[in-house]
Amino acid sequence: MDAEPPIPETSVLAVASNHTGYKQWKGTRVSAQEIADLWEGLKQSYLDNFDMMLTGYVPGAAALEAVGGIAKELKAKAETARGGPGSFFWVLDPVMGDNGKLYVAEDVVPAYRGLIPLLSEVKIHDQASLQQAIEVLHRKYNVPHIVITSLPAPLSQSSSQDQNPDPEQSRPPPTRTMSVVGSSMTSDRRPRPFRINFPVFDCYFSGTGDMFAALMVTRMREAVHSAAAAGDNENPQLENTRAWLSPDEVDVLDLPLARAAEKVLASMHEILERTCGAMSAELREAEAGDLDDKAAHLLRSRAAELKLARNLACLRNPTLRYRAERM
Numbered sequence: 001m002d003a004e005p006p007i008p009e010t011s012v013l014a015v016a017s018n019h020t021g022y023k024q025w026k027g028t029r030v031s032a033q034e035i036a037d038l039w040e041g042l043k044q045s046y047l048d049n050f051d052m053m054l055t056g057y058v059p060g061a062a063a064l065e066a067v068g069g070i071a072k073e074l075k076a077k078a079e080t081a082r083g084g085p086g087s088f089f090w091v092l093d094p095v096m097g098d099n100g101k102l103y104v105a106e107d108v109v110p111a112y113r114g115l116i117p118l119l120s121e122v123k124i125h126d127q128a129s130l131q132q133a134i135e136v137l138h139r140k141y142n143v144p145h146i147v148i149t150s151l152p153a154p155l156s157q158s159s160s161q162d163q164n165p166d167p168e169q170s171r172p173p174p175t176r177t178m179s180v181v182g183s184s185m186t187s188d189r190r191p192r193p194f195r196i197n198f199p200v201f202d203c204y205f206s207g208t209g210d211m212f213a214a215l216m217v218t219r220m221r222e223a224v225h226s227a228a229a230a231g232d233n234e235n236p237q238l239e240n241t242r243a244w245l246s247p248d249e250v251d252v253l254d255l256p257l258a259r260a261a262e263k264v265l266a267s268m269h270e271i272l273e274r275t276c277g278a279m280s281a282e283l284r285e286a287e288a289g290d291l292d293d294k295a296a297h298l299l300r301s302r303a304a305e306l307k308l309a310r311n312l313a314c315l316r317n318p319t320l321r322y323r324a325e326r327m
Helices: 032-044 059-080 108-115 127-140 206-231 256-288 293-303 309-316
Strands: 011-014 052-055 088-092 145-155 177-182 193-199
Touching: 011 059, 011 293, 032 293, 052 206, 059 088, 059 108, 088 206, 127 177, 145 206, 145 256, 177 206, 177 256, 193 256, 206 256, 256 293, 256 309
Parallel strands: 011 052, 052 088
Antiparallel strands: 145 177, 177 193
């Protein structure tokens, strides 16, 4: 028989969308009213008992407000029915754009600020502005856990820092790398930041952001439960603690958020490695045919889809390669 899974049974409500990388699609955009109607249907069937919620791309302000209403309702119900703080955890991925461009309606940005102020209003361009953004989110907006993905590594130093850096440290790494930066705040809202550096594949992929967020749901739940199950005196009963925040004395590298991010990146590296290998074969096959530009784009988009189903072992038991380090 299979061993018991490392986390308790957990019900997760996921609210997300498909991507538009194919540049063509069918169907209609779900309206705010339809989201509310679907949620009402779940409640009428007693299918509204969720421990966690994951939200991703929501294109319009009205739809986002509907999603926010569901989250608030779930939080209130969980805390009433299952014993207070820690009974509900929301992983919110505010997908709004990339490379300096929005791909949601402009009214979505203020809607996010009204729902939960997740935008620090600090443009990240160096180490100092990164730390400032994290501090603003913790101190001003009381956001307990923060993860910022796809940062260039290393970030440039601000002009106020070392004017004469070590030439060895200034030399670019032989392989292009990026960073994931995270922080779980202390009881007085001080940051506990860490970073994880990882190599970048020379491939285009679809769905990496959604995969990262979905895996964080599982791995964060696992890390919090493991700390409690192991009788970790520094992480006592985190599942019953507001926002699953560790005591102030917990070292940054022992934070559940850091441990979760390490496992998420381990799985992603293995999945992307296998996807990149399969992609090369698919693209060679596509390029061998007589295709117009549209067909070639569609085949490239198909090849960029993550190869998840064939590599489930990478999701269950990845090899940890990239470790968190203090900032």
